[in-house]
Amino acid sequence: xxxxxxxxxxxxxxxxxxxxxxxxxxxxxxxxxxxxxxxxxxxxxxxxxxxxxxxxxxxxxxxxxxxxxxxxxxxxxxxxxxxxxxxxxxxxxxxxxxxxxxxxxxxxxxxxxxxx
Numbered sequence: 014x015x016x017x018x019x020x021x022x023x024x025x026x027x028x029x030x031x032x033x034x035x036x037x038x039x040x041x042x043x044x045x046x047x048x049x050x051x052x053x054x055x056x057x058x059x060x061x062x063x064x065x066x067x068x069x070x071x072x073x074x075x076x077x078x079x080x081x082x083x084x085x086x087x088x089x090x091x092x093x094x095x096x097x098x099x100x101x102x103x104x105x106x107x108x109x110x111x112x113x114x115x116x117x118x119x120x121x122x123x124x125x126x127x128x129x
Contacts (some may be wrong), residue, residue, distance in 0.1 A: 014029070014034060014035035014036045015032070015035045015036065015037065016035070016036040016037065016038070017037065017038075017039075018032060018040050018041075018051070021040070021041070021042070021045065022041060022043070022044040022045065023044075023078040024045065025044055025045065025046070025047065026047055027047060027048060028047050028048060029048070029049065029050045029051075030042075030045070030048060030051045030052070030053070031051075031052045032052070032053050032056070033052045033053060033054045033055050033056070033074070034055045034056075035055075035056050036056065036057060037053065037056040037057065037058055038056075038057050038058060038059055039058065039060070040061065040062070041063070041101065042063065042064060042066075042067060043063060043065075043066050044066075045067065046066045046067060046070065047067075047069045047107070048064075048069070048070065049067075049069045049070060049071045049072075049093070050070075050071055050072045050073075051067075051070070051072070051073055051074065052072075052075075052077070053063070053074070053075050053078070053086065053094070054074045054075060054076045054077050054078070054098070055067065055076070055077045055078075056077075056078050057061060057078065057079060058062075058075065058078035058079060058080055059078075059079045059080065059081075059103075060080065060081055060082070061080070061081065061082040061083070061084050061126050062075055062078075062080050062082070062083045062084070062094050063084045064083065064084060064085055064086070065084045065085060065086050066086065068086045068090035068091075069090070069093060069094050070086075070091065070093070070094050071094060071095050071096075072094075072095060072096045072097075073094075073096070073097045073098070073099070073104075074096075074097075075097075075098070075099050075102070076098045076099060076100040076101050076102070077100070077101045077102075078101075078102050079102065079103045080099065080102040080103065080104070081103050081104060082104070083097075083099060102104045123126065
């Protein structure tokens, strides 16, 4: 599997990214503002998954990593967001979604669990 996505920032028109089942420890998607679907599940991602500039997100799959937070755009940009699977990560609190996802998305289907 791949261990980095160096150069992904040059694909500014990218709408779908499937980098699941690899050895990624970080990913910088701040220039990939047209993303609508992302799957980075089953990697070794740590810290914050920053999707704050991805304003057209429909689906986010980031399960089975070591993430502590997901940074999302303002709620007004999340009207199409349909699904988030962030299970099996290292979130501080699964009871308090606001500490995990930094915006409100009450109409979304969430899957959260903490890694033992």
